[in-house]
Amino acid sequence: SHITYLGRFLDSIGFETNEKALLDLSLKQVEDFLGTCSKALNRYSLQHVVGYLRAFLRFEYSRGVLQNQLHEMIDTPRVYRLEKLPRSLPWTTVNELLLSIDRTDTQGIRNYAMLLLVATYGLRSCEVVSLTLDDINWRTATICIPQGKTDNKLVLPLTDAVADALIDYLKNGRPSLSFREVFLRIRAPHGRLKPTAVTEAFQRQVRLSGIDIPYHGPHCLRHSFAVHLLRQGTSVKVIGDVLGHHNVESTCVYLRLAIEDLRSVALEVPDYADIDICVDANAINGLPQVRSWKKVKSSMPLQSFLAEEITAYLQLHRSLGKIYGTENCTLRSLDTFLAIQCSWAEELSGRLFIQWCDTFANLTPTVRRNRMRIVRNFCLYRRRSHPQSFIPDILTFPANNLQFIPYIFSSTDIARLLSAAQQLPALPQSPLRPQVIRLAIILLYTSGLRRGELLRLTLGDFNSEESTLFIRCTKFHKERIIPLSVTADTELRAYLKQRQRCGLPMKASSPIIWNNAGGPEGRAYTGTGLAHNWRLLCASLKILTPKGIPPRIHDIRHCFAVNALLRWYHNGEDVLAKLPQLSTYMGHVSVVSTQYYLPFVESLRRVASTRFEQKYDSLIKD
Known part of the structure; x- marks a missing residue:
């Protein structure tokens, strides 16, 4: 890759015909080359290209060829941790793939043994090919895994299935050579395998099996193994030990696919009947003016000297x-x-x-x-x-404000808002306005979604079999799956049935929070449109902050986190053990990010103090 992209770079500046092209190299030429590469590469690959260029330009500067430190001026793509979900396959698919391997020939025997090791122990490709005959202790029925990433030795029990596959390979498939590595090349030149051989074996067996597997490497079997253990109730600590992780956060990645564990985080829809609720269309007029900043239309051409x-x-x-x-x-x-x-x-x-x-x-x-x-x-x-x-x-520059104090809604507040949403009149551009706004509040409250995540949801993001929503293109490019609570799932299905009865768009690409504007297929509500309905409901019900204005829509996300914690306290659960699930559900990399959504409000202070007193009161009195 270094040679390929550096060769393309030199071609782009005309180095082949002009040897002085590097002497006259400008930053704009480097940026133009990266712009060309970006049309064919994703951010991950482009990040490597930037690294190649930086190293090359640093070397040329150290030689005195370049007069400017261009390597320090190149911007790099922004890549975030845990952007993509773990590449997991259903465990039935993993078993189906293994059973499809033809073990009547030498190559099939070897490939089956290698892929079975990956699926049984979650091994990396480099760990499979570095496994030696000395790492297998037949007397104690253990196998010692030489972990390539951490340089540690991990001893695991040798299962009967793996032992049978290894014996079959050693007797009938392995060339009789002096190498100590277990897995060797079948064709000449005989010798050790490279890690890419495991990838080639995986791709070959997928191709021969005819199974629809969207991933191109065997690492998906490692992810599948971890998720399989997690769904069987294995603790995160044990899974981390088996996979050889030093940090528990490395293993918590797989919590993102623990559907039923995460479902316990979701809140139920509150139930409250108030026959006196009504929506006053003029209630919003008397509110203080919201601070705003006039945006310039992006379609207007730039006009200044800049x-x-x-x-x-x-x-x-x-x-x-x-x-x-x-x-x-x-x-x-x-x-x-x-x-x-x-x-x-x-x-x-x-x-x-x-x-x-x-x-x-x-502005603030x-x-x-x-x-x-x-x-x-x-x-x-x-x-x-x-x-x-x-x-x-x-x-x-102005100093940053102190942490914003959010408005924490009670379940009664949310229930009244839901009842009021049903009183909203339908509009020509939004024939299901009451149902759409009600569903929007339900999903925000029960799932802790950000406003943008809610408005980007499409019908195709709802998995009716697992009752989950797939959240894409969210903050920091992250993806996640959130299971719905029972009542939220019921509300969503009822809305979809009514939408179908009305003959409204039901394509997979159609937004869930839908209105009739923007063409025959409609479009999603805008952030401004949703905010207007939200302010109208809050103003009608007199749900206002101390400043006399409606709470922000984002405050519902804070409310979700606080109410999830309160429920665990009331149920007597271990809150500290539950925090990683809350963090994962909300799309955070670390529990530290979740802490921002947990202000120490009176309700939390009271239940936390009560639990502390119940557990340590006797020690304090003594």
């Missing part, structure tokens, strides 16, 4: 797999300000920057700081080609 550089900056980062939606709006706002109010300006200065910042002085310090930081990053990008250009001083 237009070309803003376009190049956004294009570069989008080619690296970044969305840059907020950055686009912020930089367009700066461009419009410079073009209309400072058309005479030819360079961005500190005074112009301060004047632009004054245009959104009504945190939002203002983020806008200013976006412009500062753009200015750092400009500094690469304009060494004397202005860079805002980050020490002059």
Whole structure:
């Protein structure tokens, strides 16, 4: 890969016909090459290409060929931990694949033994090929796994099935050679196998079996093994020990597929009857004005002296797999300000920057700081080609607010909101408005979804067999599966039946939170549309914050986390042991991220204090 992509890079700058091309190399040429590569590569692969280029340019700079440290100026794609779900297969599919292997020939005998080891112990390919005859203790019926990733030795019991497969291979399939490795090449030149041989064996057997397996490597068998143990009730600690993990967080990845364990996190739909509930369409008029910032339409052309550089900056980062939606709006706002109010300006200065910042002085310090930081990053990008250009001083930016105190809804509040949603009048562009808004609140409360996750849900994301929702394209590009509670599942199915009876779109790509705008197939509610209905309901029911405004929709996510914890306290469960499940359900990599959603409110303080007193009161009195 190094040779391939560095060769393409040198071709792109014309090095073959001009040996001085490296002497005149510019950052723009490097960025143009990465932009070309991004059209055919995902963010993971592009990250490797950036690494190749950085190493090569660092080497050329150390030799004195390059005058500038271009290797320090290259941006890299943003890749996050646990973006994709573990590549797990149903255990029946794993067994079906193993049984399909023809063990009447030498290659089939060897491949069966290798893949059985992977499926039985969750071995990596490198661990399979490095297994030696000395690692198998037939007297004690144990097998010692040389772990390639940690350089540790893991001793596991030798199962009867694995022992039979190994004996069959050693007697009838293994070449009689002096090598101590268990698995050897069948064809000349005879010798040790490379880890890629296990991948080739897996791909061959999948192809011959005719089973529809979407994955191309045997590592999916390792994931399948871990998920199989988890669904049988094996503890995360034991699974981590078998897989050879040092950190429990490495094993918690598989919790994302423990459907029934995660289902215990979901909340039930609260039930409350209030015949006096009504929705006042004018209730929202008397509320304080919500602070807003006028966005510039992205379709408008850039007009200021920064237009070309803003376009190049956004294009570069989008080619690296970044969305840059907020950055686009912020930089367009700066461009419009410079073009209309400072058309005479030819360079961005500190005074112009301060004047632009004054245009959104009504926003919170945190939002203002983020806008200013976006412009500062753009200015750092400009500094690469304009060494004397202005860079805002980050020490002059507003300080971040203290942690926002969310509004924690009671179950009665949510039930009243659900009853009020049923009173909303249907509209031509939203014939199922009452049902859609009610379902939106149910999914937000019972599953702790973010607003964007809710609005991106499609009918194809609902698995009716397992009663789960597949959450895609969420924060930090992560995917996850969330099981629904019994009552939430009932509500969703009732909504879908009513939607079908009304003859509304039922394609897999059709949004769940649907309205009739945007064409014959309709579209999902916008964030603004959902927020308007939410504010109307809260204002009608007088559910307001101390500032006299409706709570944020995002506060329902905080409410979900707090109520999940309260339920575990009331049921006498081990809350500390349950926290990883809550973290996984909410889409967090670590429990530390979940802590943000758990303010120490009075209800939590009371039940935590009660449990502490029950457990340690006698010790304190003594």
